[in-house]
Every structure is written in C-alpha cells, then in structure tokens.
Amino acid sequence: MTIKFLLLVNKQGQTRLAKYFTELLSTDEKRALEGEIVRKCLARTDKQCSFFEHRSYKIIYRRYASLFFMVGVDDDENELAVLELIHCFVEVLDKHFGQVCELDIMNDPDVVHYIMDEMLLNGCIVDTNKINILEPVQLLENVQS
Amino acid sequence: MLQQLKAPKLPFRELDLLVKAIGECRSKQEEDRIIAAEVDTLKQRLSDPRLDKTRGREYMVRVIYCEMLGHDASFAYIPALQLASDPSLLTKKAAYLALTQLLDYKHELVLLLVNTLLSDLKSDNFVVVASALVVTSKLIGPDLVNAVLPLVIERLSHPRESVRKKAVMALLHFHQMDPDRSGPLAGVELERHFRTTLCDKEPSVMAATLNALASLAATNPAPFRQLIPSLTSILKQVVEHRLPKAYDYHRFPAPFIQIKLLKLLRLLGAGDKAASDNMSAVVAATLRRAAAGGSHTIGHAIVYEAVRTVTDIYPNPQLLAAAAEAVAGLIKSSSHNLKYCGLTALAAITRVSPKYAQEHQVAVIDCLEDPDETLKLKTLELLVTMTKANNVTVVVERLMAFLRSTACGGDELLRRHIAGQVVSLAEKYAPDTAWFVRVMAEVFEVGGDVLQPQLAHNLCRLIAEQDSELHATAVRLFMQILDNGTTSSGGAAAAAAAGLGGGAAAAAAAAGSSSSGLLPEILLCCICWVLGEYGSLAAQLPPPHKASIGQVADKLCAAVASAQPSPATRAHLLTAITKLAARQLVSQGGPGPAGVLRPEAQDLLSKAGSSSLVELQQRAREAAALLKLPPTVLSAVLPFDGSCEELEPAELEEARSLSFLDSYVNQAIAAGAQPYNPPPELCHELGILDAEDLDSLGLQSPGAAAAVPALGGLGGMGLGLGLMPAAAGAPAAAAAALGQQRQQSAAAAAAGGGVRPAAGTALKGGPAKGSSIVDPFKDLLG
Numbered sequence: 071m072t073i074k075f076l077l078l079v080n081k082q083g084q085t086r087l088a089k090y091f092t093e094l095l096s097t098d099e100k101r102a103l104e105g106e107i108v109r110k111c112l113a114r115t116d117k118q119c120s121f122f123e124h125r126s127y128k129i130i131y132r133r134y135a136s137l138f139f140m141v142g143v144d145d146d147e148n149e150l151a152v153l154e155l156i157h158c159f160v161e162v163l164d165k166h167f168g169q170v171c172e173l174d175i176m177n178d179p180d181v182v183h184y185i186m187d188e189m190l191l192n193g194c195i196v197d198t199n200k201i202n203i204l205e206p207v208q209l210l211e212n213v214q215s
Numbered sequence: 216m217l218q219q220l221k222a223p224k225l226p227f228r229e230l231d232l233l234v235k236a237i238g239e240c241r242s243k244q245e246e247d248r249i250i251a252a253e254v255d256t257l258k259q260r261l262s263d264p265r266l267d268k269t270r271g272r273e274y275m276v277r278v279i280y281c282e283m284l285g286h287d288a289s290f291a292y293i294p295a296l297q298l299a300s301d302p303s304l305l306t307k308k309a310a311y312l313a314l315t316q317l318l319d320y321k322h323e324l325v326l327l328l329v330n331t332l333l334s335d336l337k338s339d340n341f342v343v344v345a346s347a348l349v350v351t352s353k354l355i356g357p358d359l360v361n362a363v364l365p366l367v368i369e370r371l372s373h374p375r376e377s378v379r380k381k382a383v384m385a386l387l388h389f390h391q392m393d394p395d396r397s398g399p400l401a402g403v404e405l406e407r408h409f410r411t412t413l414c415d416k417e418p419s420v421m422a423a424t425l426n427a428l429a430s431l432a433a434t435n436p437a438p439f440r441q442l443i444p445s446l447t448s449i450l451k452q453v454v455e456h457r458l459p460k461a462y463d464y465h466r467f468p469a470p471f472i473q474i475k476l477l478k479l480l481r482l483l484g485a486g487d488k489a490a491s492d493n494m495s496a497v498v499a500a501t502l503r504r505a506a507a508g509g510s511h512t513i514g515h516a517i518v519y520e521a522v523r524t525v526t527d528i529y530p531n532p533q534l535l536a537a538a539a540e541a542v543a544g545l546i547k548s549s550s551h552n553l554k555y556c557g558l559t560a561l562a563a564i565t566r567v568s569p570k571y572a573q574e575h576q577v578a579v580i581d582c583l584e585d586p587d588e589t590l591k592l593k594t595l596e597l598l599v600t601m602t603k604a605n606n607v608t609v610v611v612e613r614l615m616a617f618l619r620s621t622a623c624g625g626d627e628l629l630r631r632h633i634a635g636q637v638v639s640l641a642e643k644y645a646p647d648t649a650w651f652v653r654v655m656a657e658v659f660e661v662g663g664d665v666l667q668p669q670l671a672h673n674l675c676r677l678i679a680e681q682d683s684e685l686h687a688t689a690v691r692l693f694m695q696i697l698d699n700g701t702t703s704s705g706g707a708a709a710a711a712a713a714g715l716g717g718g719a720a721a722a723a724a725a726a727g728s729s730s731s732g733l734l735p736e737i738l739l740c741c742i743c744w745v746l747g748e749y750g751s752l753a754a755q756l757p758p759p760h761k762a763s764i765g766q767v768a769d770k771l772c773a774a775v776a777s778a779q780p781s782p783a784t785r786a787h788l789l790t791a792i793t794k795l796a797a798r799q800l801v802s803q804g805g806p807g808p809a810g811v812l813r814p815e816a817q818d819l820l821s822k823a824g825s826s827s828l829v830e831l832q833q834r835a836r837e838a839a840a841l842l843k844l845p846p847t848v849l850s851a852v853l854p855f856d857g858s859c860e861e862l863e864p865a866e867l868e869e870a871r872s873l874s875f876l877d878s879y880v881n882q883a884i885a886a887g888a889q890p891y892n893p894p895p896e897l898c899h900e901l902g903i904l905d906a907e908d909l910d911s912l913g914l915q916s917p918g919a920a921a922a923v924p925a926l927g928g929l930g931g932m933g934l935g936l937g938l939m940p941a942a943a944g945a946p947a948a949a950a951a952a953l954g955q956q957r958q959q960s961a962a963a964a965a966a967g968g969g970v971r972p973a974a975g976t977a978l979k980g981g982p983a984k985g986s987s988i989v990d991p992f993k994d995l996l997g
Contacts, residue, residue: 084237084246085283094319101285118587119551123629148523150516150556151474157512158464158471176234179283180276180309187349188377191384192391194426197419198471201461206342206377213304 072144073152073193074127076186078175079108080136086175089186091193107131111138121149132156137172158198159189166204181207227273229256233280250284253277261294271298271306275313288317292324300331304342307335311350320356320392328354329362336366341375348381352388360389360399371408376417383412383423387430394434406431406438413445418458418469421449425475432482440483440490447497450476454497454504470513473501477520484528491529498524499534506541512552515545519556526563539564539571546578551587558582558593562600572601583613591617592629599636607644611637611654618661627665634662638670648681649688656692656738663735671737675744679858686749686856691756693742696734697770739775739784746771747791748858751798764799765813768792772815782828789823789831792816793838794853800842801850812842 078087085104095103107124111131114122121130127142130152139156143149162185163170167178175182188203189196197203233253240246257277260266266274275295282288291313298310318325328350335347348370355363367389370382386405393400409431412424432439452458453469453476462469480498484491498521505517518541525531525538542564545557558579565572572579582594595617602610618633637658645651655674659666678689734742746753750767762770768791775788796812812820823835841852854860862870869875884890 088283094321097282097285097287117551119555119589121552121555122589125628148474148478148516148520150512150519150552151471153552154464154513154516155471173238176238177231179279180272180312183312184308191349191381192352192388194384194387194423195471195475196380196384196423196426198464198469199419199459199461202376202419206345209342210305210308 072147073190073195074142074144075103076190077104077107077138077140077142079104079138079140080172081112081138083108083112086137086172087179087182089183089190091190107140107142108138111140120153130156132160134160135172137175155189155195155198159186162189162200162203165200166207181210184210227270227276230273230277233277237280237284246284247286250281250286254281254286254288254290257281258290261291266294268298268301268303268306271301271303272309274298275306275309278313279316282317288313292317296324296327296331299328300334304340307343308346311346315350315353318354320354322354325354325356325359329359332363333366336363336370341373341378344370344373344378345375345381348378348385352381352385355385355388355392357392357399360392364389364400364403368408371412376415376419379412379415379417379420380423383409383420383427387427390427390430410442413442418462418472422469422472422475425472425479429475429479429482432479436483436485436487440487443480443483443490443493446476446480446483447494450480450497450501454501465511465513467505467508467511467513467517470505470517473505473517474520477501477517477524481524481527484524486529488529491531494528495531495534498528499537502534502537502541506544515553515556519545519560522560523563526560526567530567535564535568535571539568539574542571543575543578546575546582551585551590554582554585555590555593558590558597562597565597565600569601572597595633595636599640602640602644604644604646607640608646608650611640614640615654615657615661618658630662631665634658634666637662638666648677648685652678652685652689653692656696656741659735659738659741660696663737666737668737668740671740674741676858678745679748679856683752683856686745687752687756689745690749690752693745694753694756694762694767694770696738696742697774734774736781736784739780740787742774743771743784743787743791747787747794748856750791750795751802751855764795768795768813768816771795772813772819782831785823786830786834789820789834789838792819793834793841796838796842797849797853798855801846801855804846 073091074093075088075090077085077089079085083105085101088100088104090100103125107129110122110124110129111133120132121128123129124142128145128147128149129140129142130149131138131140132153133139139160141152141156143152160170163175163182166181166185167174184207185203188206189198233249236249237246240249257274261274261278275291275298278288278291278295295310295313295317298306299314301307301310314328332347332351332355335343336351338344338347348367351363351367363385367382367385370378371386373379373382386408389400390405392398396403405427409424409427412420413428415421415424428439428442450473453473456468458469458472462472464470467473477498480494484494502518502521502525505514505521508514508517522538522541525534538560542557542560545553546561548554548557561572561575561579579594579597582590583598585591585594595614598610598613614633614637618630618637637654641651641654641658645654652674655670659671659674678685746767750771751764753762753767754764756762771788771791775784780788792812796816820835820838823831824839826832826835841849844852880890
C-alpha cells in the first residue's frame with residue numbers, strides 16, 4: 071500500500087509515462103513534482119545511492135539508457151525490493167516489446183500501462199510472474215479492433 | 216514460454232505524427248505549442264457527433280499524452296465516458312485508462328461510469344472483467360461502493376487468476392474507503408473473503424491477499440495472529456522452491472512474495488512472544504537461504520526484510536545474532552545501496568540490542584566520511600540511536616558539522632530534523648552546563664530559523680538558574696559570538712571563505728548562518744537577555760574578552776542593528792541596554808563622566824521612544840524614567856541576577872493586588888484625586904462588569920487571552936526580569952509583576968503621570984488619565 075507513483079522521465083525532463091496510485095494531485099502538481107524529482111536524479115552521480123528523499127516521499131530510481139524509472143514510496147518501504155521491482159518491470163517490458171526502448175514506450179503508452187496494471191494496483195505489488203502478466207496483454211495484441 | 220507475437224500495428228497516423236513531434240522537439244515551449252494544437256484538434260473531433268469510433272483508442276491515447284505533458288484534458292471526460300461502453304476491447308480499455316489518469320474517486324462524473332462498470336464486471340470476456348476491476352480499484356469512492364460490492368465479491372471465484380487477484384485488490388480498496396466500517400461498509404465483513412483467497416491455488420491470488428491482510432493487520436493485528444501457522448507454512452513452501460518456476464526471479468523463489476510474508480509476520484509478531492516464537496524458525500530459514508542464495512540485489516532485499524522482521528518482533532537472541540551477521544555483510548559491501556540498507560538495519564538492531572553497534576563502529580564511521588550525502592545522513596541517524604552520555608559530544612559535533620555543511624543547505628525539513636536531534640541529544644546527555652550552553656548557542660546560530668523560539672526562553676532560564684561562574688562563561692561565549700559573528704572557532708576565516716564561494720555563501724545565508732553577518736533571531740534574543748542580565752561580569756573576564764559595561768552595550772547595539780531585527784528582538788535589546796546602564800549607575804553610584812548611556816544606546820532609546828510600536832515606545836520611556844532614579848532605588852527595581860527570585864505566597868498576593876500601595880492611593884483620593892477608571896475589559900476581569908456588558912460594548916475579556924503577546928507580555932515586564940514567556944513559573948511571573956508595579960509606580964511618579972499605566976496593573980498604581988494629578992510619591996522620592 072505504499073508505492074505512491076511510478077514515473078518514466080527521460081534525461082531532458084520529458085515525462086514518458088506517469089502512474090499515480092492513491093495520491094490525489096492536480097495535473098500541475100504532478101508535472102511540477104516530476105520535474106523536481108528528475109532534476110534531483112540528474113544531479114546524482116554513480117557513486118551515490120539510488121535512493122533519496124524528496125518532500126514526504128522517498129524516491130528510488132534506476133536509469134536505463136536515456137530513461138529514468140523513478141518510484142516514490144512511503145517511508146517504511148524496502149528500498150532494495152523496490153529497486154528490483156523496477157528491474158522486474160523493465161524485464162517484462164523487454165519480453166513484450168523485444169529489446170524495449172524509449173520509442174516503444176512512446177508509441178504504445180497504453181500497453182505499458184496495462185502491463186503495469188498487472189503488476190501494481192493501488193500501490194501494492196500484485197504479481198511479478200511474467201507469464202501471468204503478459205498473457206492478457208498478449209491477447210490484446212492479437213485483437214484487431 | 217510465451218511467443219513474441221507482435222501483431223502488425225494499426226496505422227494511427229496522427230498519433231504517430233504526434234509522437235514523432237514530441238520526440239523531436241527541443242524545448243518546453245515547442246512541446247507546449249504542439250500539445251496546445253493537439254488539444255484544439257481533439258476538442259473539435261471529440262465533440263463532433265460523427266466521431267469515428269474505430270479511432271477511439273487512438274484518440275484516448277492522444278488525450279493521455281496531453282494530460283501527461285501538463286495540459287488540461289477535462290474536455291475529454293465525457294467522450295471518454297462514452298467510449299468506455301464501446302464494444303471494441305481496445306477502445307474500451309483505452310477509455311478506461313484515460314479516465315483513471317484524468318479522474319479520481321472524488322469526481323462527480325464517476326457516477327456516470329457505474330453502469331458501464333457493472334455490465335463489464337459481468338462480461339464473459341475475462342479481460343473485460345479484469346479491466347473493469349482495475350477501474351473499480353481506482354475510481355469507486357465511498358458513495359458508490361455498495362453499487363459494485365456484490366459483483367466484486369462474486370468475481371473472487373472467477374475461473375481466471377487474473378480476475379481473482381484484481382477482485383482481491385478491489386476489495387482492499389473498498390476497505391480503505393471505510394476502514395472503521397462506519398460508513399458505506401457498515402456491517403460488511405471482508406476478512407473472511409481474504410481468508411479464503413489466502414488459500415487460493417494460484418500463488419498470485421494468495422500474494423494479492425497478503426497485501427490486504429497487511430493493510431488490515433496494520434491497524435489491528437490481534438485477530439490475524441491465528442493466521443500465523445498458515446503464513447509460516449506458505450513461507451516455508453516458497454523458500455523450498457515449491458511454487459511454479461514462473462514465480463522465480465533470478466533463481467530466487469518468489470522473492471517478492473517472501474518479502475510480503477516477512478512484512479506481514481512482522482506486523483503480527485510485534486510485541487507478542489507466543490506469535491514471535493511461532494515464526495522464528497521460518498524467519499531464520501528464510502534469512503539463511505536468502506543470504507546463501509548468491510549476490511543478487513533481490514537476495515539482499517530478502518535479507519534486509521528478514522532483519523527488519525527480526526528486530527521488530529519479540530526479541531530472540533539467536534535470530535538477532537543471525538541478523539547482526541547479515542547486516543555486517545551489508546555494511547561492508549562496496550555498494551552504496553547495500554550500505555544504506557545496512558545502516559538502517561543496524562539502527563533497528565541497535566534499538567533492540569545495543570551491543571552489536573560496537574562491533575561495527577569502524578565500518579559505520581567509514582560511512583560517515585562517504586561523499587554520498589544520503590549515506591552520511593543515514594549514518595548520522597544511526598549515530599543518534601547509538602548516542603549515550605559517553606559519546607554525545609562526538610556525535611553532536613558530527614551532527615553540527617553536517618548541519619553547517621552545504622549539503623544541508625536548502626532543505627528545510629532536513630535542517631529542522633537535524634537541529635531537533637541536536638537539541639534533544641544535548642538535553643538528554645549533556646555532560647555539563649557549559650557544554651550545553653555552547654552547543655545550544657551553536658545550534659541557534661546555524662539552525663535558528665527552523666527552531667522553536669521557546670528554546671531560547673528555556674536556555675535563558677537555565678542560564679539564570681546557574682551560578683556566577685556559568686554566567687561569566689555564558690557572557691564570554693556570547694561576546695565571542697558578537698565579535699566573530701559565529702560560534703565556530705574559525706569564525707572569521709569561515710565567513711571569509713564562505714564569501715568566496717557564491718553558492719556556498721548563498722546556501723549558508725539561506726540557512727541563517729552567521730557567516731554573512733546575520734545572526735538568527737533566536738540567538739539574538741538569548742544574547743540580549745544574557746548580556747543584559749550579566750554583561751557587567753564582562754569586566755572580570757580575562758582579555759581579549761574583558762570589556763566594560765559600555766563596551767558590552769555597544770557590541771549589542773551593533774549586532775542588533777546589523778541583523779534587521781524584528782520588533783521583539785528590538786524590545787529585548789532595549790531592555791538589555793537599560794539593565795546594563797542601570798547596573799553601571801548602581802556600581803558607580805551615579806552617572807559617570809560619560810553620562811548614563813553610550814551614544815549608540817542613547818540613540819536607540821530615543822528612536823524607540825517615538826516608535827509607532829507601543830511596546831518599544833513603552834520600554835524606551837520606562838527606561839528613560841528608570842535611569843533617572845537614584846542608584847539605591849534602581850538596584851531595588853532592577854536587582855542583579857534577580858530573575859530566579861522565589862517569592863512567598865503572601866508576597867505573591869501582595870504583588871497581584873498591589874495592597875502595599877493602598878495607603879498612598881487612599882491619601883491621594885482623600886486629597887481630591889480621582890480614582891482610576893479601569894477600561895471595561897479590566898472591569899470584567901475584576902468582576903465589575905459581566906460578559907453581556909462586555910459584548911454590548913463590543914469588547915473581549917483579556918483574561919481569556921492567556922497567551923503572552925508577541926512582544927514579551929504585559930508592558931514593561933521585560934524590564935524587571937528579562938524574557939517572560941507564558942510558560943514561566945509562578946515565582947518569576949510574580950517577581951515580574953512585583954517589579955512591574957514598582958516601576959509602573961515609579962514611572963508614573965517620575966514622569967508626572969504622563970505615562971498611562973498598562974491595563975491589568977493600574978487599578979491602584981497611578982492617577983487617572985489626563986486629570987489633574989496629585990503626586991503621591993513626591994514625598995517618597997524627594
């Protein structure tokens with residue numbers, strides 16, 4: 071119940087995907103928050119932890135090529151587990167899109183959301199089994215509307 | 216394994232163009248232009264009744280983009296609602312997604328979605344049901360829960376695990392809408408559903424249930440302790456690799472499920488020995504296997520979680536030993552992330568069993584030197600938990616160094632946290648008072664802007680209660696601060712160095728540090744009070760701190776002038792100057808060759824005397840009046856070191872009622888003077904008027920305003936005995952009242968009735984405003 075949001079923002083600060091759980095923020099507030107957080111991530115070096123605090127959240131982030139995956143949690147969350155959750159998510163995306171890249175995410179943002187919905191609901195981890203996650207999503211792919 | 220089926224993409228030309236444009240744009244303005252144009256296009260298309268529904272998915276995705284890039288998309292609410300009932304699966308899902316991105320459960324339009332949701336929850340297509348459940352978990356609020364609850368409960372037994380696990384999460388969401396069952400869910404028992412799904416044959420459904428149980432157990436663990444045998448049995452099966460391989464992650468068996476179970480067991484075992492005993496074997500086994508499972512982060516994550524469980528449940532020595540060993544591995548690792556978690560875990564262990572911290576001291580100190588600020592902060596937090604009387608000086612030194620550093624600079628929450636830690640550690644473990652005073656002065660200097668003003672009062676009271684040796688020390692310390700502008704010994708050098716690095720200076724200035732010459736208010740108040748009260752001791756200090764009273768006053772004036780003080784601080788300064796001058800008068804037996812006050816002090820007093828702020832004006836005039844009194848009276852009115860004077864109850868009563876002035880007042884009245892007419896508010900307080908009369912006059916009783924006004928309380932209280940917060944003890948307050956009466960009367964006399972006595976004390980103290988005056992004190996003072 072403690073993951074508050076999951077963001078994909080690129081190095082230029084452009085939001086590629088934003089999912090907010092249980093946090094009721096306005097559009098302006100969300101975008102401001104995303105900007106602040108990505109700036110902090112950009113300022114950090116490799117020698118530093120992948121976690122830092124921002125306002126009332128703890129941010130755990132991982133960089134994959136040009137994209138930052140940033141998760142905001144409550145205070146008492148297991149940071150290492152969240153780090154691995156991010157990686158698991160990327161592995162799932164990779165499996166679905168094949169060598170996933172930023173452009174894949176930009177072209178099919180709804181599919182990325184559906185994948186996330188299989189893994190996370192209301193800020194809790196629901197499933198990390200790749201077969202379970204991708205089966206419904208694959209079915210969608212096969213449906214021509 | 217799944218095939219990588221990539222169906223050919225439908226040509227969404229306009230979406231492709233949009234994506235391309237966003238991807239290639241070089242600036243925020245350009246992006247805004249593109250999206251603004253997109254919003255206009257979408258507004259047109261979506262409001263068109265001949266909207267091409269086959270492009271529904273495309274339009275919804277474009278709407279999501281607009282919102283994601285910061286533009287208002289409320290124009291799309293109604294079209295999205297309509298598209299949500301579209302028979303095409305992709306369109307429906309896209310519309311649902313748009314709605315969950317744009318709306319929340321408080322939005323009134325959700326009501327229009329309910330029928331669509333209800334119908335989708337009954338669909339034969341499990342993907343449709345699953346999608347409806349996702350939307351339900353986000354958009355159904357307390358008002359609508361009962362409309363969907365029965366169907367969701369039915370879905371708990373849907374043949375597909377994808378549906379069942381989402382139904383569980385939807386129920387959890389409902390629980391969170393009404394956790395005490397006092398609203399829409401009154402009388403509904405969800406727990407038994409969760410008990411059933413806990414035993415679901417699909418691990419994913421069981422895992423989803425763990426989320427629900429954790430949420431329920433967090434508020435009240437007791438009813439769930441009976442589940443511990445089931446939970447430990449599940450955990451045992453998981454770590455023994457008895458789940459399908461698909462749940463493996465990097466060769467660890469269902470690590471996220473292990474972590475969930477550990478968290479839940481932690482909640483249930485906390486504070487309950489029997490429960491903790493039931494789980495210790497499994498927790499130990501989990502820890503062991505995770506530690507042995509190779510060096511992947513997820514293994515460390517399980518270890519970390521297991522350690523947290525061990526520290527939170529009823530203490531078990533073997534478990535704690537195993538946990539400590541695991542933590543050693545984390546701290547010594549070269550990865551910063553692992554070190555960070557290791558430190559958190561060590562802090563948790565230390566709270567339960569302090570001995571383990573000792574073994575790792577070296578590793579911990581290393582972390583303190585680490586350039587990573589996040590790590591440094593974690594180490595400091597750990598040190599705080601490890602602080603005892605024998606290492607408090609070292610720990611506080613480290614904390615202060617961090618507070619001063621630029622890393623702390625702009626982050627106010629962080630500074631407040633650290634400053635607060637320093638204060639509480641100092642209060643708990645201070646080895647001696649002198650150290651305490653020095654540390655408090657330091658923390659006021661560096662963190663003064665984030666601390667409570669009350670702390671200044673506490674410090675002054677503490678100083679007042681000590682002996683003259685400490686008074687001298689305090690005076691020396693504060694003089695040094697005024698001289699150097701900082702409490703650190705390298706003060707001047709630090710200020711110069713900070714001035715060189717623009718950013719550093721800005722950060723330091725923002726942090727209220729004195730390297731830019733501005734002392735924080737809280738520190739100035741302390742300094743004013745201490746120097747005002749004990750500044751005469753400066754003459755007895757060894758050089759370079761030795762100073763005459765006049766020099767002390769000068770320094771004070773200069774410091775306050777440069778700091779752009781608030782009215783409260785200026786009031787303190789006036790009081791301090793007055794006290795110093797009084798002291799000088801008393802010790803010299805009269806005005807010396809240089810006059811009563813130094814030029815700067817005199818200047819300040821005159822300016823304040825015509826200030827528009829009543830408090831300042833009052834103090835200035837009282838000062839002027841007081842300083843004309845002969846030394847013998849003055850030393851009675853402003854006794855040296857009198858702030859802790861204790862008074863007898865009889866004296867207190869006398870002070871409150873001013874009965875010692877009765878004879879003079881009666882004499883004056885007999886000679887024809889008018890009795891003082893107190894203002895209506897005062898009459899109420901004294902019982903002469905009652906509340907209705909006050910109301911009809913449009914006034915409020917001041918008696919209820921127990922809070923001391925910002926400027927230091929009833930006018931002139933500052934003169935007698937320094938800072939007097941509302942929380943001051945009875946003796947001090949009474950002494951203040953006593954001193955005040957003395958000076959009120961004296962002032963009234965000396966100034967020939969020109970000063971109007973403050974409300975609350977003047978009933979007997981002085982003549983009526985503006986009437987012809989008989990001076991009752993003429994004979995006394997000669």
